[in-house]
Amino acid sequence: MPFAGPLGQRRPLGVVGGMGSFATAKFLESLARKRRAEKDQDHIPYVALSLPDITDRSQAISEGSDAPLQRILERAHWLEQAGCGAIAIPCNTAHFWVGEIKQALSVALIDVTEITAKVICGRRDAAARELRLILLGTNATMQHSLYPQTNEKCFGEKFACCRAEFQREAVQIIADVKSGNAVEARPKLKQLVDQIRPFAPDAIILGCSELSAISDGLVDDDDIVIQSAFLLTPVLPGGKRKTSS
C-alpha cells in the first residue's frame, strides 16, 4: 500500500541520492535550473533520499560484491511505495546494476547511460561515421563498458600513453569532490579536460556525477563535454497517483 503521505496527485520524482551528497545536491540544482519555471510552484516535485551509508560502488564492483545493489533497491522501493512516479539515481557507477534495478521496479528508472547515448547519437552527423568518444569516470565505470563503445584506439599512440595518467587524475578529482574539496577539484577538472581536447574527440563524457557536479563554467551550451548526470530529466507520468494498493 502506498504510504498515505502528502505527496498529492502529481507524482514526484524519486531520487536515490547520497552517492555522493555534493553530487546529489548539484543534480537537484540542475533540475531546478532546467525547468522553465516562473515561480516556485512550477518546479519539478521530488523526494530525495540521501542516505550515504551505501558501500562504495566502484570498490564493490572491483571485488565482485553486490552489496550496494541491496541498499539501492531498498531506497528505490521505498520511494516507489511512497508514491514516486519515476526514479533517478545520480550516480553513474550505480548503473552497473541498471538491469536488476529496472527489473525490480514497477515505475521507470531514468537510465543515465541510455540518455547519454541518445544525446551523443543525436549529435551524429549525416555521414554517420563512428563517433570518437572519451569517457571519464570511476575505475568500475571505465572497466565495465557502462557507456557506448568509446573506441579509444582511434586517438593514437600519444593518447594511449597518457590514458592511465588521465584516469588517475579523474579518480583523484572524484575523491576530492566526495571529501568536500569541490573548490580545489574544479580547476583540476578544467585542466584535465583541456589536456584531452587537443585529441579532438566528438564528445568527452563526464561519466561520474562528481565530475558533472563541478563542471559549471567548464561547459558551454554546444560543448563536446557531456554532463551525463544532468541529463536525468524526468518525464513524469501525467496520470494520477495511485492512492490504494
Add this chain to the structure above:
Amino acid sequence: MPFAGPLGQRRPLGVVGGMGSFATAKFLESLARKRRAEKDQDHIPYVALSLPDITDRSQAISEGSDAPLQRILERAHWLEQAGCGAIAIPCNTAHFWVGEIKQALSVALIDVTEITAKVICGRRDAAARELRLILLGTNATMQHSLYPQTNEKCFGEKFACCRAEFQREAVQIIADVKSGNAVEARPKLKQLVDQIRPFAPDAIILGCSELSAISDGLVDDDDIVIQSAFLLTPVLPGGKRKTSS
C-alpha cells in the same frame, strides 16, 4: 507507526523543501560542503521533500491566510513519521509560523531565525553595544519582525531614503532566482550588498533562502553578510530511530 523504510538506525534530517526548488538544492549543497567528510558515507543523511505546490508564503501572510502552514505541517509530519530525527525548512518566510510548527512536531525544528540571532549575538563585541543590523528578505519577513530588532533608524536619513528601493530590489532578486535566473540575479545581489556596505552595519542578514542561494563568491569567512539559510546545520539525535509506535 513510523514508515518501515530503509532509513536505518541513523535518523536522517527531514527537509521541507520546494520553497523554492533552487534554494533547496543550494541548502543541500551547503550541508554537503560544511560536513568534514572524507568520503560519501560520512555525509549527513537526509530526506528532502520538495513538493513546490505550496502557496506563496509572503503573499499568504499579506492576505492574512494560513494556507501554506497546512501544507508545511503535512510535509513535516510525513518526514517525522518516516523516521527523521529533526526538521529543517530552508525558507525564511515560512518561519512566520515557527511557533505552530514547533508545537505540532515531536522532533526538533531547526529554527533559522533563532540560529541567525545566535550567530549574530556571538559576534557582539565586549562593549555589548546595540548591534546595527540590516535585513534583506521577502516583504512578509521584513514586516513581521522574524529577526532580531534591526533598529534601522541608526543608519540615518540617507539610508531611510534608499530603504524602499533596496527592498524593491531584494524582492526582484528573489523572484529572479525562483524563476530560474540565478545567473542574472547574482551580480544584482552583489550590487545591492555593495550599496549597503557603506552604511557600515554590523551585519547584513540575507533573510531569504533565495538570497543565500546566490551568495557564493559574495561572502568571505568573516564577512558581515549572514547566509541565514546555510546556518541550518542539524544536530541530529544520536539515539536510535524508533522502529515501532
